[in-house]
Amino acid sequence: xxxxxxxxxxxxxxxxxxxxxSCEQNLNHDAMYWYRQxxxxxxxxxxxxxxxxxxxxxxxxxxxxxxxxxxxSFPLTVTSAQKNPTxxxxxxxxxxxxxxxxxxxTQLSVL
Amino acid sequence: RKEVExxxxxxxxxxxxxxxxxxxxxxxxxxxxFWYRQDCRKEPKLLMSVxxxxxxxxxxxxxxxxxxxxxxxLIRDSKLSDSATYLCVVRGGRNxxxxxxxxxxxxxx
Numbered sequence: 001x002x003x004x005x006x007x008x009x010x011x012x013x014x015x016x017x018x019x020x021x022s023c024e025q026n027l028n029h030d031a032m033y034w035y036r037q038x039x040x041x042x043x044x045x046x047x048x049x050x051x052x053x054x055x056x057x058x059x060x061x062x063x064x065x066x067x068x069x070x071x072x073s074f075p076l077t078v079t080s081a082q083k084n085p086t087x088x089x090x091x092x093x094x095x096x097x098x099x100x101x102x103x104x105x106t107q108l109s110v111l
Numbered sequence: 112r113k114e115v116e117x118x119x120x121x122x123x124x125x126x127x128x129x130x131x132x133x134x135x136x137x138x139x140x141x142x143x144x145f146w147y148r149q150d151c152r153k154e155p156k157l158l159m160s161v162x163x164x165x166x167x168x169x170x171x172x173x174x175x176x177x178x179x180x181x182x183x184x185l186i187r188d189s190k191l192s193d194s195a196t197y198l199c200v201v202r203g204g205r206n207x208x209x210x211x212x213x214x215x216x217x218x219x220x
Contacts, residue, residue, distance in 0.1 A: 031206050042117075042198055042212035043155070050206050058207065059114075090154060098143050098202060102154035 006103030023091035117211035134199030143202040
């Protein structure tokens with residue numbers, strides 16, 4: 001089945017540690033997105049990529065980094081510079097009729 | 112100023128009621144508009160796209176006013192299963208997709 005796979009489902013970060021959230025899609029979509037969602041709030045755009053080897057900052061990129069070396073993969077690294085990383089992270093890609101396809105999310109918590 | 116702003120809610124309505132949500136966007140170059148629905152701690156699902164002429168899908172009607180940079184969603188004859196958070200989404204000129212903060216709807220028996 002085609003779709004977006006995010007892993008892990010739950011992730012714990014220690015103080016000063018970088019962690020990487022995985023996002024893989026087999027939908028052959030060009031554009032991919034990372035969002036952060038805090039409790040009771042909407043999705044905030046972290047980074048997005050329109051094509052391989054290209055990505056742009058969203059509204060809250062500070063403390064995060066991404067890469068897009070392959071069309072299928074768009075990993076997000078939460079660096080130690082992100083002082084408040086606890087949140088639900090959603091990866092998405094965009095398909096026909098501009099519909100966003102989402103992964104099932106990663107809940108990141110700080111130990 | 113946020114690029115996409117929504118009524119904060121929450122909206123608590125009885126079954127059968129009509130409820131309307133509003134959303135404004137700041138970027139006049141925005142190209143496409145959508146309403147998504149999100150159930151608790153799950154990924155958002157596309158409810159409907161919003162077209163310039165307005166569009167309807169069963170009990171749901173969406174409207175767009177480009178001059179006022181405003182979109183709306185009307186739900187008629189609310190059902191218990193409509194309880195969710197409704198998210199306004201705007202696509203910018205660089206394929207950036209931005210969400211509003213969401214409006215929570217609870218439909219009560």
